[in-house]
Amino acid sequence: MKRILACLALGLSLIAPVAFAAPITVNDGTNTITIPDVPKRVVVLEFSFADALAAVNVAPVGIADDKDAKRLPQAVRDIIGTWTSVGTRGQPSIEAIAGLKPDLIIADLDRHSSIYSELSAIAPTLLLSSRGEDYQGSLKSAALIAQAVGRTPEMEARLAKHKEMMAGIAAQMPKGVSILFGAAREDSFSVHGPESYAGSVLISLGATVPALRENGSAYEFAGIEQLLSLDPDWLFVGNYRHPNIVDKWSKEELWSVLRASSGKVIAVDSNVWARNRGILSAEKIARDALAIMQGTFTPVE
The missing domain is CATH 3.40.50.1980 (Nitrogenase molybdenum iron protein domain)
Incomplete structure (x- = not known):
């Protein structure tokens, strides 16, 4: 009987984190989205969002890369490896995005507000400024992206390292x-x-x-x-x-x-x-x- 109870306890301990995973809620300044669990299939529609993910060692499954992978900096490519192109930043393919079955989409407020309803029907979608954003604004967006993918501590450490490097x-x-x-x-x-x-x-x-x-x-x-x-x-x-x-x-x-x-x-x-x-x-x-x-x-x- 004790062995059975021990096995049951072990089984519950293994499934509990999955069954009771805390959802992630993020306010991007335009909408508040809730992600049921830490996203594992992220699609980004701007280069800066891929940069933010790379900074905390997260690889997106899809990028609106203008159909030219070399448009992303080498440092970003070295970290995230391969991905599927979902078209251009100006006109990303809804079909290609949906085909990747993402659990999070990160879109640009300027470029993609008009297709937000289509994107959010596929997966929870963050709308963040990228096009026209300045340096300090991009750091704030990176922190929000880290929050959405459950990497806030890692981003805090990376930003501290970044600020030290830039000051040097x-x-x-x-x-x-x-x-x-x-x-x-x-x-x-x-x-x-x-x-x-x-x-x-x-x-x-x-x-x-x-x-x-x-x-x-x-x-x-x-x-x-x-x-x-x-x-x-x-x-x-x-x-x-x-x-x-x-x-x-x-x-x-x-x-x-x-x-x-x-x-x-x-x-x-x-x-x-x-x-x-x-x-x-x-x-x-x-x-x-x-x-x-x-x-x-x-x-x-």
């Missing part, structure tokens, strides 16, 4: 140096100002980031004359493709007036600097910036 890099950066990052396409140049993601990371490192106009947008298109009016000490360029408008400008007489034109126009990874946001992305941006200042950076083609 900031201590080595020249103070007050003026740095501007912009993304170059064939016929346009997008300035990433002080309130942009890359701009706000640079400011956290002690750099000055010029703005096209007071109370302007975080991201604004600029011509060569406007670029000259900003005249940063350093110009970092994310080249989406070649030839582009910066290639064209660099051959014009006005280009030589730009302070940075004397060896301080540096090509950086457009995927990390322009398309991505998050803990790992910020660390890569910071390491790049410091390497550039120290003369050890290898420009990107």
Whole structure:
């Protein structure tokens, strides 16, 4: 009889955590969602959300990766391994998402609010800011994502490590140096100002980031004359493709007036600097910036 009772007790101890697993409730600022248990099949519809999961060693089963895995930073890919593409960030495939049978979807407030009802019919869905978010905002979103996947202690430890690393890099950066990052396409140049993601990371490192106009947008298109009016000490360029408008400008007489034109126009990874946001992305941006200042950076083609 004692042996039977012992076996029953052991059996109950094994099933109890499953039977009575505590649900996870998260308020994303727009909705309050409840996840029945720690999610194991997560689909993310923005790169920064994959970054947040990678920071706590969680691998999503699906990512809206624009059908190009290399758009995610190498550091993120190294942690999360393989995944299924669910299309582009702008138009993710509802069918592909549903086919993965997720127990959590993380969507962008700006891009995906219009399809929230379809997404939430598949699985509990977080709506968080990513597109247009600044550095500090991305850290807050990462903390919410960690809460949703039951990794809050791990995220707290990772954020502490992150802040220590960023402070260490900031201590080595020249103070007050003026740095501007912009993304170059064939016929346009997008300035990433002080309130942009890359701009706000640079400011956290002690750099000055010029703005096209007071109370302007975080991201604004600029011509060569406007670029000259900003005249940063350093110009970092994310080249989406070649030839582009910066290639064209660099051959014009006005280009030589730009302070940075004397060896301080540096090509950086457009995927990390322009398309991505998050803990790992910020660390890569910071390491790049410091390497550039120290003369050890290898420009990107």
